[in-house]
Amino acid sequence: MIIKGHEVKGSLVDEETRCTHYHTEKDRIAIKFFCCQTYYPCYQCHEEHGCGHSAVWPRKDFDQKAILCGTCGTELTIIQYMDCDYRCPKCNEDFNPGCHLHRHLYFEA
Template sequence: MYARPPVTGLEVDSETRCRHYHSEIDRIAIRFHCCGEYFPCFECHAAVGCGNASVWPKERFDEKAVLCGACGTELSIREYLDCVSSCPHCAAAFNPGCNLHKHLYFEV
């Protein structure tokens, strides 16, 4: 059986929601380019992460860096950016508002 990667943050639940983002559709975690660790959001990374935030460069968008909190599937950045706010594997809804923060994670 495949083990889900650990997600570090503040008050992280079983679907990767955290203290900062905890609505029903807040269910992704992002593997940060700087440290390779999964966090639910940029605020959790700022609070307990490596302190050296950097964004994923476009030439690495085929790497797995987004975790669906519903099914545990790791998505490539490209899959995530193209998915229209739902997991392409289990169809769980993702928060479309996350698009407002993509510049904090990915080169735009």
């Protein structure tokens, strides 16, 4: 599905990147997976529809754009995402703070 000009793969349920696994009002980001450089709404979507292996973003690449706001289409670097207090710096929409529980699945500690 093309969302705000970016291809997002997975089990999407709407045009703000919500998926069958995570679909609350605040679930509005997609994450570009390091292993395949493709946006997915969550790690489960990547497991079901992805490249077949998973690799986390290395700390040295945290300056790369890897987070997509499903509301406005802004791409954030990993550093910007980690420092944004769960709110898009452009459109001010809330992101799900519960995503921090899965941070280790996407980003090197």
